[in-house]
Amino acid sequence: MTDPVWPYEGYDPGQERLRESLCTLGNGYFATRGALPECTADTVHYPGTYAAGCYNRLTSTVAGREVENEDLVNLPNWLPLRFRLPGGAWFTPDTEALLSHRQSLNLRAGVLERESRYLVEEGRTLHVRQLRLVHMADPHLAALRTEFTAEGWSGELEVESALDASVTNSGVERYRELNASHLTQVETGIAHPETVWLRCRTSTSGIRVGVAQRTTAPGASVRVLTEARRAVQRIGLHLMHGRPVTVDKTVSLHTSRDPAIGDPRDAAVDRVARARKFPALLSSHRLAWQHLWQKAELTVPGEAGHILRLHLFHVLQTLSPHTAELDVGVPARGLHGEAYRGHVFWDELFVLPYLNLHFPEVSRALLTYRHRRLGAARDAAREIGRPGAMYPWQSGSDGREETQEMHLNPRSGRWLPDHSRLQHHVGSAVAYNIWRYGEASGDTEFLHTKGAETLVEIARFWAGSATYDEGLGRYRIRGVVGPDEYHDSYPDVKEPGLDDNAYTNVTAAWVLARAVELLGTLPEPCRRELTERIGLDRDAPSQWEEISRKLYVPFHSGVISQFEGYADLAPLDWDRYRTRYGDIRRLDRILEAEGDTVNRYQASKQADVLMLGYLFSPAELRGLFTRLGHRLDDETWSRTVDYYLHRTSHGSTLSGLVHGWVLSRAKRSDAWAYVHEALNGDVADVQGGTTGEGIHLGAMAGTLDLVQRGLTGLEPHGGALRLDPVPLPELSEYGFTIRYQGHWGVRLQLRPGQLHVHVPASDRAPIAIELPDRTVSVAPGENCELALPERTAPRSG
Numbered sequence: 001m002t003d004p005v006w007p008y009e010g011y012d013p014g015q016e017r018l019r020e021s022l023c024t025l026g027n028g029y030f031a032t033r034g035a036l037p038e039c040t041a042d043t044v045h046y047p048g049t050y051a052a053g054c055y056n057r058l059t060s061t062v063a064g065r066e067v068e069n070e071d072l073v074n075l076p077n078w079l080p081l082r083f084r085l086p087g088g089a090w091f092t093p094d095t096e097a098l099l100s101h102r103q104s105l106n107l108r109a110g111v112l113e114r115e116s117r118y119l120v121e122e123g124r125t126l127h128v129r130q131l132r133l134v135h136m137a138d139p140h141l142a143a144l145r146t147e148f149t150a151e152g153w154s155g156e157l158e159v160e161s162a163l164d165a166s167v168t169n170s171g172v173e174r175y176r177e178l179n180a181s182h183l184t185q186v187e188t189g190i191a192h193p194e195t196v197w198l199r200c201r202t203s204t205s206g207i208r209v210g211v212a213q214r215t216t217a218p219g220a221s222v223r224v225l226t227e228a229r230r231a232v233q234r235i236g237l238h239l240m241h242g243r244p245v246t247v248d249k250t251v252s253l254h255t256s257r258d259p260a261i262g263d264p265r266d267a268a269v270d271r272v273a274r275a276r277k278f279p280a281l282l283s284s285h286r287l288a289w290q291h292l293w294q295k296a297e298l299t300v301p302g303e304a305g306h307i308l309r310l311h312l313f314h315v316l317q318t319l320s321p322h323t324a325e326l327d328v329g330v331p332a333r334g335l336h337g338e339a340y341r342g343h344v345f346w347d348e349l350f351v352l353p354y355l356n357l358h359f360p361e362v363s364r365a366l367l368t369y370r371h372r373r374l375g376a377a378r379d380a381a382r383e384i385g386r387p388g389a390m391y392p393w394q395s396g397s398d399g400r401e402e403t404q405e406m407h408l409n410p411r412s413g414r415w416l417p418d419h420s421r422l423q424h425h426v427g428s429a430v431a432y433n434i435w436r437y438g439e440a441s442g443d444t445e446f447l448h449t450k451g452a453e454t455l456v457e458i459a460r461f462w463a464g465s466a467t468y469d470e471g472l473g474r475y476r477i478r479g480v481v482g483p484d485e486y487h488d489s490y491p492d493v494k495e496p497g498l499d500d501n502a503y504t505n506v507t508a509a510w511v512l513a514r515a516v517e518l519l520g521t522l523p524e525p526c527r528r529e530l531t532e533r534i535g536l537d538r539d540a541p542s543q544w545e546e547i548s549r550k551l552y553v554p555f556h557s558g559v560i561s562q563f564e565g566y567a568d569l570a571p572l573d574w575d576r577y578r579t580r581y582g583d584i585r586r587l588d589r590i591l592e593a594e595g596d597t598v599n600r601y602q603a604s605k606q607a608d609v610l611m612l613g614y615l616f617s618p619a620e621l622r623g624l625f626t627r628l629g630h631r632l633d634d635e636t637w638s639r640t641v642d643y644y645l646h647r648t649s650h651g652s653t654l655s656g657l658v659h660g661w662v663l664s665r666a667k668r669s670d671a672w673a674y675v676h677e678a679l680n681g682d683v684a685d686v687q688g689g690t691t692g693e694g695i696h697l698g699a700m701a702g703t704l705d706l707v708q709r710g711l712t713g714l715e716p717h718g719g720a721l722r723l724d725p726v727p728l729p730e731l732s733e734y735g736f737t738i739r740y741q742g743h744w745g746v747r748l749q750l751r752p753g754q755l756h757v758h759v760p761a762s763d764r765a766p767i768a769i770e771l772p773d774r775t776v777s778v779a780p781g782e783n784c785e786l787a788l789p790e791r792t793a794p795r796s797g
Helices: 013-022 262-276 278-295 303-317 319-325 348-355 360-372 376-383 427-443 446-465 502-521 524-534 540-550 572-581 587-593 611-615 618-627 634-645 651-667 673-682 697-710
Strands: 003-007 031-032 049-051 055-062 065-072 081-084 098-106 110-120 124-134 141-149 157-164 185-190 196-200 208-216 224-227 231-238 247-256 406-409 413-418 466-469 473-478 715-717 718-721 734-740 743-751 754-758 769-771 775-778 783-787
Touching: 013 715, 031 124, 049 247, 081 141, 098 572, 110 278, 124 278, 141 231, 141 278, 141 376, 157 196, 157 208, 157 247, 185 208, 185 231, 185 262, 196 231, 196 262, 208 231, 208 262, 231 247, 247 262, 247 278, 278 734, 278 743, 303 348, 303 673, 319 360, 348 360, 348 427, 348 697, 360 376, 360 427, 360 446, 376 446, 406 587, 427 446, 427 715, 446 466, 446 502, 446 524, 446 540, 446 743, 473 540, 502 540, 502 611, 502 618, 502 734, 524 743, 572 587, 611 618, 611 651, 618 634, 634 651, 651 673, 651 697, 697 734, 697 769
Parallel strands: 718 769
Antiparallel strands: 003 098, 031 049, 055 065, 081 157, 098 110, 110 124, 124 141, 141 247, 157 231, 185 196, 196 208, 208 247, 224 231, 406 413, 466 473, 715 718, 734 743, 743 754, 754 783, 769 775
């Protein structure tokens, strides 16, 4: 089988940042951007290496105020390897000497290959071929092999291999006014003529970092240079026409966050000394990737399948089985860049449902990250006078709120107050993932202990946030911001926050109902221990039951209102703004630069109300609204979808994903336009320059889950796998492998009118496959071909 490759032809300075993000290599422990090794950080290139969970906090002066930010730290750059003729200038790709250039990412093998040709002089060229890997079997290793071939000449070539700690966090232009120097106490040294090391620490978090490199070239001598913040080796090569000469660079990275080590410098030196030669490293690395692909097999034909494989590749690089050993969350921009400062938002809501059915041990670790920070979430709730746990909108190392107090509008150049920390719905996302993980994995041990404690404390927060309105006869949640993010206050009102955001209230009702259900099914010793430990009142479940049925959901004109008062906002002249600005995804920045505010208009950045159709199947959503005393029939939901379709600017990569999902389930012919945009969000950089600052991990994982659960209607529920496939002509045949409650490698293959199920042989019980018209049992070792009930054709929007 030919390995799938993601190729780039030619050298294009305007596209380098994008390519570097999409060619990032990682293993769940650390990742390195796909920058060329001979290039340093500048306006074109940005080499960056990031270890999961490695944060540092700095204070900056912004708009006359002292502000504190925690960043995922750009660690010492292990890539540097440059070359030149003796006495000449270093070869770089931005010179006229570059004759050809090609870079290709081998997705199956996890290897980045580069080939370049440089003109030495008329009739004489230098061919450079490089293979790079960040080792998937040993998460502390990386390697770079470089082959130099003289074409039409023979002579000397000087090569410099280095570790560089002069790096800063400068990969996002709008953060450039902030302090960015995170590394201090840099030391370098020699362990062996072939091995040098670099040691440093982060300035405030005190994380010690050790990096060691072994550089070898057959028959060549290695010379070590002493520099202040770089460990440098120089190698003199003798090239003969047509004969490749190889330089191998093997690197090890450790930090003081690692278990079972002493000094990170010593651990890095020892590991690189034990590391095998490049061919053996490549072989074991490829084998580790082979095993990953087997667990996450996805077969989708055509261009969509090619992009989905790239998305899966980056999900696996950021959240691999190595992640299960770490105390980290889901970084919204992967380990691929510095946008959002490497923070953890709610993106796990789009990531964990995919991981649950492939790497449940990783999902459990990511949920454990939340549980370890439950104390900080309780403190945050107490600070605003609420019980339970309030999870932060942005978090990093220790669970405190990391959302910036000010944000820069690059269009106007103004720093503005940031109220996005009022997005308390992140707690509902945590609770949702706990519940869905339990359904998919069958892990009752986690659900009955850490999961139950976390979910109950989130429910406690929602119950404490709801106030009863005598006039409405309903409970209300005031002063929040919904997923839309554009609207953070009412027009001409100084106090931030909105009342009764529909998404927030409905998901809060769902959390309260699940908490009541969970407390009712917990084994009695677990329930007693939990309620005693957290001091839960005996009557709390009955109060939660009432609130879960009486939370207020605003409606207007036969549609669900995004929040109370949304219908009173002014209509926006969408055509005028599109004509004037073209791309209006960031309408909030456009309006602010004009001296206006999006708070005045019926205009949403991304799916808000429609997120309910992403999280819940049509039947479950109807049940939720019935529980709340509303009838949500197909006509009402269809009107709601249409209403917000015409009022959303899609300023987030998640928006196209959610709209594509919802429209697919509604059997709408316009679904594919949004699915296509979601697929191309990072590949085509549809947000205009954002992908170069890091990929959008939630959107990538969400497209995978759209195939896995969205189109299939797949729901692990009540001990069965429910399936209710919907037709999407552009993705009519696909297949994937899942892991479900102890069954490994369950294969589902769908094509028009047919579902093929294969359950590998094991000692497990049969799997119940629940279709809309019947339930069948498939035993381990069996194949089953099932005819699907006919579905109506997609209707136009």
